[in-house]
Amino acid sequence: MAEKIIAYRFDCLDQTLSQLNKENCAIIAGGTDVMVMYKSRRGVPPKIPKPIVFIDHLSELKKVYQNQKDLHIGACCTYSELLGNPLIPIVLKKAIKTIAAPAIRNRGTLGGNVCNASPAGDTLPLLYVYNAKLLLRSVKGDRIVPISDFIQGVRRIQRESNEILVEIILPSVLDDGAHVIFEKVGNRNADAIAKVGFAGYIRLNGDGIEDVRFAFGAVGPTMIRSVAIEKMLLGRTVPLTDSDIAQVVAAFDKIIKPIDDQRSTALYRKTVALNLLRYFLSMKQYQPT
Template identity: 35%
Template sequence: MYLRPRTVGEACAALSERPAAVMLSGGTDVFPAWGEKPRPDYILDLSLLADLAAIRIEPDHVSIGARATWSALCKAELPACFDALKQAAREVGSIQIQNVATLGGNLCNASPAADGVPPLLVLDAEVELVSVAGARRLPLSDFLLGNRRTTRRPDEMLTRILVPRTIDDGRTAFLKLGARRYLVISIVMVAAVVSLENGRVREARVAIGSCSAVACRLPSLEAALIGRQAAGGLGRHVEAEHLLPLTPIDDVRASAAYRVEAAHELVCRALDACCDPGA
């Protein structure tokens, strides 16, 4: 059965009655995953929920609807700290994919190589989940549990991503390493944001994807950078022990050892880019 609700309330009611329904928006993850498998009994098409595509700047946070596309993110006028997310948006597949694929779908798919996760982690993003029982918010880091696993209940839908406006002026960078330049699943990706005061680091946040079941922050590195002089770059302060939270695997794209080495280099480059006034 094909369901096409007109409001979030209708969508939640449908999910409460049919928790096995597959939610569909851009479809760029859903359709390839089906392959030759039998189609699900219920498909919940969210394309009429226009409010879920809205991007709004509020006094204390930025609200990004779960149906916002990568192309819409690229075009949105957002604080400087969102530049890394926009850089990631330009790396998602082709232009055709970017025009229909959604940020919410990227997060709910919960791939370790999801491009949107590291830039949102460094922004301390939260997600909003809604059901007939009400709404709840939780940090993105708590929402993602592992490869293709989240804390979303079957009767819930992701409606918004909320980013607190605590580092609006931060300089950011997003770097992605793959076997080729475009249309590639990453071997390693890094997002960083640095806020400066009088030429020194007031706050630094760094996240790495594709090197763990869930992309993760590097808290020991972030702490070590506080107060550092930004002139000359910050990459020189990155040590091997800062990358200990990573748990990379060997697969067809790269070995675990290569991923760690590449991650170290990309973190150095991203931090240096955040301090380069010409970047």
């Protein structure tokens, strides 16, 4: 007989936070990672070692709104909901369309992808180049943390047990004139875990580079981003020279250290990651005509 477990499903966020403050619970949003994490044998219910608390139905976690140029995305918005929302940047929708298949996209949430902190989380490269900030709430109040501080390693996040991720905030994402790309290399176009993920962001003033950012997924314990390398390109003009591009590629070559696993080899991952960087740096689409 299946063991009984305690499960909570409160009507509002405040009640949920108050329970989390009293008891260490496993949070379940869409459950698409949690159910896999605790799975046992076929036909046997997953063994979750703590009481569980459902949050996917909470309206406070499902809002998407604009605040000046910032975009606020509720942590429990499912991928399917985000695909249907006109405020969501097209490039983020492109990344979402590579995630799993529609059934998982109907359940999986953006907040779940962040809190699961997988090196292959497909929304993460873009969230890193957007300098995403995370709004966390507990009974003690709110705090806002940059995503790069929140995610500390493979499935390691800086969340207190009484906190819930409420919003993912993309600062200045609306109308900032940047050219942003996302590329994922996997065994097929969707429904495959990434071998390599890449996001690039560039904003020009005339032909001068005003801002540029890169993030690589699935080639390290978490997203690889280097503000120091990005700074090397500030003020340079496009089209970049071959030597500018070679300098940036060489710098990333030193810090990208992928591993071999069942999905790919370290050599393949590194080669593809650097090729994607070269491709982005020489793209014609954002260059002045």
